[in-house]
Amino acid sequence: MMQSEKVLKMEAKELKEHIARQYDSIEKHRKFNAFITVNKGADRPTIAIKDNITVKGMRATGSSKIIDNYIAPYSATAVERLKNLSIIGKTALDAFGTGSTGSNSDYGPVRNPHDEKRVAGGSSAGNGVALALDMCDFALGTDTYGSLRSPSSFCGVVGLRPSYGLVSRYGLMDLSMSLDTIGPMAHDVYGAAYILSMIVGHDSRDCLTEKSKKIEYHKELDIDAKRLTMIVLEENDSDLVDRKVAKTVASAVERLEQAGVKKVTAKLPDLDKSIPMYYLSMAAEFASAMQKFDGLRYGPREEGYELEEIVSKTRGRYLNAEIKRRIMLGTFVTMKEQQSKWYAAAIKARARLKQEINKVMERGDVLITPTMPVLPWKIEEIMDDPLKNYAMDLFSGLAPIIGGPALSVPCGNIGELPIGLQIGAKRFDELKCLQLGNLFEGLK
Amino acid sequence: MTMIGLEVHMYPKTESKMFCTCKAELSDEPNRNICPICTGQPGSKPMGLNRKAFDIALAMSKALNCKIVVGKKVFIQRKHYFYPDLPNNYQRTSEPLAIEGMFQGVRIRELHIEEDPGQYELKRGEVDYNRCGFPLIEIVTEPDMKVPDDAYKFLNSLKEVIDYLGIGREGFKVDTNVSTGGERVEVKNVNSIENVKRALEHEIERQKKEGAKRETRHFDALFGITVSLREKETVADYRYMPDPDVPPIIVTKQMVDGIRLPEDLFELRKRLVKSYKITEETATVLTSDQDLVKLYERLAKIEPKFVADWLKKDLKGELNYRNKSLAEAKIDEKEIEKLLNAINDKKITRLKGKDVLRSYLDGKGIGKGIKPEKVSKQNLDKAIDSIISKNKEVVEKYKSGKITVLNFLIGEVNRKIDKAVDVETIKKELMKKIG
């Protein structure tokens, strides 16, 4: 029985001790900056909630000082749907999701649980650390372009990005509205599946949710390996991928083959173009989403004689550099004279990539790639060069572009540092990701 | 060559707001009818578009004889600008739902829907979000109007159609634009039909004297002048972008066919005048409410001119007093028919009929009230004698030449006999007795 299932079946006394150990770990590991708010008195299996998801009555900062003192007046739908769990706290992230390292939190860089000098992955960095260091049993994260899978990979835990429209985004602070998802993170696939079952389903408060059949994912994990075909990308082995990572993923693929899973290969030559495409369209959506932060209705407020002054000073002071960069980029590409050149082009590129990836997906049931192309790098190495960071999203876009699911499961280590295997599938086919992930877990 | 164009914002009559389920009503208390959605809380998302607002937009499109955009995606866009009454600092506004219409000789360029911002009281620096998120329908005309009176007439007719169809709330917001041969000037913040005329009259005069440059001016109702708004930016760039949180609309033929409008208001009035021989003015009052004119046409057979007059004065008077529309009063036509017949057959007086109507609207039946109460000549004489003896000073005043006080005496008699005799007869008998 996997850890998650054990916890859910614990008797009261054992659970109490288990939770006490979690609070100890939180206390002991403060320097990892995983939590922004800790909730006392948890008495049921615990879940950490990323701080860009609202919980009524609890502080919600999005890891940004611009809403440092915001107390959420409502809970996200996904949070409301959680049953029989205790929220143990709100975890740190790259502010509003702007990063894949966890270093862009306004409340201190989130450190890798296996090597505190390295990045934890992001943007759901706090969740990755909290799970890896046993501060909680489950976590609720968000994934726009890898934000949930990157920390899963770098911290050595399981994370699922669900299909777009499967889980309501109501209560999720926007990064890129047409790509944002809320998803589960856990110690094992069973745990991720268990949480997923609770939060899926149509919500009248998110127009983009679809009516879907109620599946209890954690009860449907068994599958015969021979019934599955995995598509392996040639780009898994490209120059952009660290040799050690490529090798570890390749050996994971071999193990799956030995277990009976069929294999086909495919290539996506435009894969690297997906990154700039994403950055332009995300920046446009993000700039729009960030307009609401003007110091008038929530958050700290700078003073001035005129409105424009108050708003500009507040935003200038409390928005961090990466946020400013993306707002400026997004504003620029949506300006009248620029739209057709940049924004429209990004939209079209996305539609084209969607076609290409969907065509590749036709060849099998699941798509296998590394979750991240490299190992977690040192926090000091975070350069002032945004492009180097952006290049980390090489494999992160495959699922978002088609609105499909992707699961990251640990598949090996290099020294202390974990490597994640990414399992993608067609839209609304997350069960296949979970089934293959569960099968793979069983092989190790 | 003067050219005047209008952008009219009307409020469709809905229960809830456009993208959330808050009550669409201004509360006495500020920030009461609000929720995370209409106050732009982090993480909030718009809900599905208010179907009633959409249907009313289609109805208006038909009433304005527009071509409705069918079968093509109509996006709800974000129009970005920073302003305290706009919690997201963008406004959701749709692409045109209908184009190329014609109303009262003025071409309609397009019609679209949008959400209202909150209320920002500039002088006190206060913001209230109760109104934020109310649905709005914007109607843009071509600059076909040539004199301010054209605009006045257009807006009046528009208001009449909206009232007749029963689909709008109180209050228009109008932005005007006018050129007198040179540059086009926008005049904003004109909040009544009367003020539109005043603003345009003043602006045209001003342009003739001072010339015109392309700008936006603000109408000051107190002084009746237009004032230039401080030029803060060059041309505003709203960075329109489709709202990723709101799926676009595709209007189908089915949706359009599903909107059935009653007979055209102006055709209807002409027909009423012709068929029932009532005046234009009466026809206008009757057609101020769809339900009222329907009621009229069903009861006109009793006696068209009388019924028209009665509905216009007696019924409408009572409804106005109670601040109710005909639909809200939930009237049983058969009961009204009984009452009208009783008055028409002179079984009860019209004044008595008013009392009966009042108690009916208060919840009592019509039945008893219209039983004719025969008052004998004897009882009438008794009543008159009694009133004369109780009001000797008034009688003296009448005799000394103050003729108007007779009305008071008539009223008193009428009350005493419970309005069972018509006023003319009472007057005659009173005058006989007094001398």
Added chain:
Amino acid sequence: MEIDRIAKIARIRLTDEEKKHLETQLNRILEWAKQIESMKLGDEEYFTDKTNVFRDDKIEQFSDSESIVKNFPKASKGKVIVPRSL
């Protein structure tokens, strides 16, 4: 790339140093983004297929407007206070 104009539209007050950095960085990002052009794009449409999500005109009041008002940084008698104008 008129940094000042963009910063004004975005309402962000920047220091001179920030402006300098941003100009460089944004230019680099756009240069990098140019590779999209090599994709020879045609008339691909917008990326979602969903349409017509309507809602019946029913009222359901939010139960806690107080908690929204409590977050207003500067308020008086329930209204947000901003500098006066006009």
